[in-house]
Amino acid sequence: MLTTIADLxxxxxxQHRAGKTVGLVPTMGALHSGxxxxxxxxxxxxxxxxxxxxxxxxxxxPNEDFQRYPRTLENDLLLxxxxxxxxxxxxxxxxxxxSEMYPRGFDTSVHTGSISQVLEGRSRPxxxxxxATVVLxxxxxxxADTAFFGQKDYQQVCVxxxxxxxxxxxLEIVMCPIIREPDGLAMSSxxxxxxxxxxxxxxxxxxxxxxxxxxxxxxTADSAAVQKAVTEKIQTAPEAVIDYVSIADPITLQELxxxxxxxxxxLAVRFGTTRLLDNLHYVL
Amino acid sequence: MLTTIADLxxxxxxQHRAGKTVGLVPTMGALHSGxxxxxxxxxxxxxxxxxxxxxxxxxxxPNEDFQRYPRTLENDLLLxxxxxxxxxxxxxxxxxxxSEMYPRGFDTSVHTGSISQVLEGRSRPxxxxxxATVVLxxxxxxxADTAFFGQKDYQQVCVxxxxxxxxxxxLEIVMCPIIREPDGLAMSSxxxxxxxxxxxxxxxxxxxxxxxxxxxxxxTADSAAVQKAVTEKIQTAPEAVIDYVSIADPITLQELxxxxxxxxxxLAVRFGTTRLLDNLHYVL
Numbered sequence: 120m121l122t123t124i125a126d127l128x129x130x131x132x133x134q135h136r137a138g139k140t141v142g143l144v145p146t147m148g149a150l151h152s153g154x155x156x157x158x159x160x161x162x163x164x165x166x167x168x169x170x171x172x173x174x175x176x177x178x179x180x181p182n183e184d185f186q187r188y189p190r191t192l193e194n195d196l197l198l199x200x201x202x203x204x205x206x207x208x209x210x211x212x213x214x215x216x217x218s219e220m221y222p223r224g225f226d227t228s229v230h231t232g233s234i235s236q237v238l239e240g241r242s243r244p245x246x247x248x249x250x251a252t253v254v255l256x257x258x259x260x261x262x263a264d265t266a267f268f269g270q271k272d273y274q275q276v277c278v279x280x281x282x283x284x285x286x287x288x289x290l291e292i293v294m295c296p297i298i299r300e301p302d303g304l305a306m307s308s309x310x311x312x313x314x315x316x317x318x319x320x321x322x323x324x325x326x327x328x329x330x331x332x333x334x335x336x337x338x339t340a341d342s343a344a345v346q347k348a349v350t351e352k353i354q355t356a357p358e359a360v361i362d363y364v365s366i367a368d369p370i371t372l373q374e375l376x377x378x379x380x381x382x383x384x385x386l387a388v389r390f391g392t393t394r395l396l397d398n399l400h401y402v403l
Numbered sequence: 404m405l406t407t408i409a410d411l412x413x414x415x416x417x418q419h420r421a422g423k424t425v426g427l428v429p430t431m432g433a434l435h436s437g438x439x440x441x442x443x444x445x446x447x448x449x450x451x452x453x454x455x456x457x458x459x460x461x462x463x464x465p466n467e468d469f470q471r472y473p474r475t476l477e478n479d480l481l482l483x484x485x486x487x488x489x490x491x492x493x494x495x496x497x498x499x500x501x502s503e504m505y506p507r508g509f510d511t512s513v514h515t516g517s518i519s520q521v522l523e524g525r526s527r528p529x530x531x532x533x534x535a536t537v538v539l540x541x542x543x544x545x546x547a548d549t550a551f552f553g554q555k556d557y558q559q560v561c562v563x564x565x566x567x568x569x570x571x572x573x574l575e576i577v578m579c580p581i582i583r584e585p586d587g588l589a590m591s592s593x594x595x596x597x598x599x600x601x602x603x604x605x606x607x608x609x610x611x612x613x614x615x616x617x618x619x620x621x622x623t624a625d626s627a628a629v630q631k632a633v634t635e636k637i638q639t640a641p642e643a644v645i646d647y648v649s650i651a652d653p654i655t656l657q658e659l660x661x662x663x664x665x666x667x668x669x670l671a672v673r674f675g676t677t678r679l680l681d682n683l684h685y686v687l
Contacts, residue, residue, distance in 0.1 A: 124571055226517060227535075227569035232510035251511075252570075259543075260571040285511035286536075287408055287544040 120196070121213045124260045127169070130211055131262045139166025143263035143290075145254060148172040149189040149308035150198050153298040157267040158199065160295050162209055165265055170199060171213040171257055173220060177228075178249030184392075189308055213261070220256060228252045231281045237372050238385055239274050239396075242362055247278045254279050258290050265291045269298070271305050273383060273398045277372055297397070299325060305397045317390040320356035324386055327352035328399040331366075331384045335401050340377045342366040345384070353388055362387035362394065369400060379403075404480070405497045408544045411453070414495055415546045423450025427547035427574075429538060432456040433473040433592035434482050437582040441551040442483065444579050446493055449549055454483060455497040455541055457504060461512075462533030468676075473592055497545070504540060512536045515565045521656050522669055523558050523680075526646055531562045538563050542574050549575045553582070555589050557667060557682045561656055581681070583609060589681045601674040604640035608670055611636035612683040615650075615668045619685050624661045626650040629668070637672055646671035646678065653684060663687075 121127045131141050142161030146154050154170075161168040172195055179185035192214065199210055228248050234240075235247035258266060268276045276294045283292055298306045303325030304318075313321060327349040334345050349364045365385045367374055375382055380403040388395050405411050415425050426445030430438050438454075445452040456479055463469035476498065483494055512532050518524075519531035542550060552560045560578045567576055582590045587609035588602075597605060611633040618629050633648045649669045651658055659666055664687040672679050 128573065225569050226515050227566045228514050228516075229570075230512050230514060232512075234510065256569075256571050259573065262573065282511045285509050285540075286513075287540050289412065289543065289546065 121169075121211060122215055123219055124215065127213050127260055128262060131169070134167045135262075137166075140264040141165060141261065142168045143257060143261050143266040144168060144170045145257050145266065145268070146170060146172055147174045147188065147308065148195050149191050149311075150195045151298075151306045151308065153269050153271060153306040155198060156298050157269060157295050158210060160293065161265070161267045164293070168210045169213055169261055169263060170210060171215075171261070173213075173215055173253070173257075175220070175249060175253040176217060177221070177253060178246050180243060180245060183243070184309075184312075189311060220253065229255050229282055229286075231278050231285075234274070234281055234372055235278050237274075237367075237374075238363055238365055239387065242387065242394075247275070250275055251278055251282050255282060255286070255288070258283070258288050263290060265293055267293050267295055269296075270294050270398065270400070271297045271307065271396060273385060273396075273400075274372060277370070303329075305395075307395065309393055309395065312393040313390055317358055317393065320358055321388075321390060321395060323353050323356040323359060324388055324395060324397040327364075327386065328384055328397060332399055332401055335378055335382070335403075340379070342375055342377055342382075345378070349384065349386070353386070356390075358390050360389040362389060405453075405495060406499055407503055408499065411497050411544055412546060415453070418451045419546075421450075424548040425449060425545065426452045427541060427545050427550040428452060428454045429541050429550065429552070430454060430456055431458045431472065431592065432479050433475050433595075434479045435582075435590045435592065437553050437555060437590040439482060440582050441553060441579050442494060444577065445549070445551045448577070452494045453497055453545055453547060454494060455499075455545070457497075457499055457537070457541075459504070459533060459537040460501060461505070461537060462530050464527060464529060467527070468593075468596075473595060504537065513539050513566055513570075515562050515569075518558070518565055518656055519562050521558075521651075521658075522647055522649055523671065526671065526678075531559070534559055535562055535566050539566060539570070539572070542567070542572050547574060549577060551577050551579055553580075554578050554682065554684070555581045555591065555680060557669060557680075557684075558656060561654070587613075589679075591679065593677055593679065596677040597674055601642055601677065604642055605672075605674060605679060607637050607640040607643060608672055608679060608681040611648075612668055612670065612681060616683055616685055619662055619666070619687075624663070626659055626661055626666075629662070633668065633670070637670070640674075642674050644673040646673060 134141050142165030144157045174188050229251040280292050302322045304321050330352050331345050331349050346364050353359050366382050369383045382401050385398040418425050426449030428441045458472050513535040564576050586606045588605050614636050615629050615633050630648050637643050650666050653667045666685045669682040
């Protein structure tokens, strides 16, 4: 396990000297099958994988769940070991302290414009600035060749693609499919916050996305009609409070009045104090 | 001469493969002896030097001199050739179009906090955001090992050191001394804007800094007294309009009420529409 940026950089340099490419899987820990699918994809494509585990305070607002966000390092390391972790040499783990990532005097941030102002950006104004800054730090600290992110946080991937392209970071971004529970709920470290009743109701998210896809495939092009059907489906869950249901351009995330060949349907729904995301990329 | 980021990156990669380190000298062209001193320093320390020439629109406010900023590419290339330019193989030049640096959809910016809000940042609010963003792009596009900047833009170097450290950019920053005209005026591409009369008067900047150093060396620790003497000296020039005279901490640029062992004295003075900078790093 690496804990300093200096050690992380030496590790990557040694891998590069040995002719291996390095894949990076940035996580906040509390690992589940979704994260492990990213590690597997990285192990498939790259010579070595670095999994970073860092609950990044900069991407939480003061009223959010930074304090209670699940920290399960021991279990995370066990899961990674099963999936091909150190000392097998295939995967290394980077677990920095907050003071290693944000030393005294730290005073820089990375911003994206329109893409970070919609959807999650509207509900969580400083969120993507925190994400963009820490992810860029991880990219540059690790000197990885490829980084792997889950589609579950679709807008996050768009923001990271934007800064990577705009700042000429020499690194490829790979977006991996959403991993779901057997009943369809998208895996998330925050699912464990749900009560048993909320957990049952939360299945409406993926069900409403399936409904949207069926409508689009059967020729409904009008976004408002799809949005209405999705909203009504979610509202069948008694505790669901919708934050947004958006039918948007897959690159810019700007709302589409009508769906021609491609769209993303993005949802954010609260159950009590827990906020869940899901999305579906529709291609004709 | 390279014009695309892809070609720049291939060039650096080929130099690295040949075991050479790469030095970067970012400029806006209109080269003078100050720039050439940076190229010489880079050639001394690095196997290869890349000089970038790019008048960066993002660091000019709408009311500033972006349009009339001197563009003297042919002469710049001649000067660099004398100083060891292509095809000697020691120096390569990177001259991108605006659309290469800021393609359609570009929407990212890099910000620093307190250090970019004082001095130049107060007079030119978006300036350092533009500088930080383009310099980070040049660092990552070039994959240089070392970058060279002139002390004349002292605050700029502080901002660039800040973002480089904070974002874990694996690159060393070297600050090179101010190069001066025989009468003491700090070399600047903007000096050519001065009328003959203003050019003569502009010598008060370096003279006032010499006066400050003499006072500090002879035991005057009170910043207000030094500031008053510097101000009065500058005001002997009939066209001089002072923007600021600051006696500040060399790292944070926060004002120092008293000078103990170290300080930077920073000046910004207008002559007509031309704004000149100068500074002196005082160490006991």
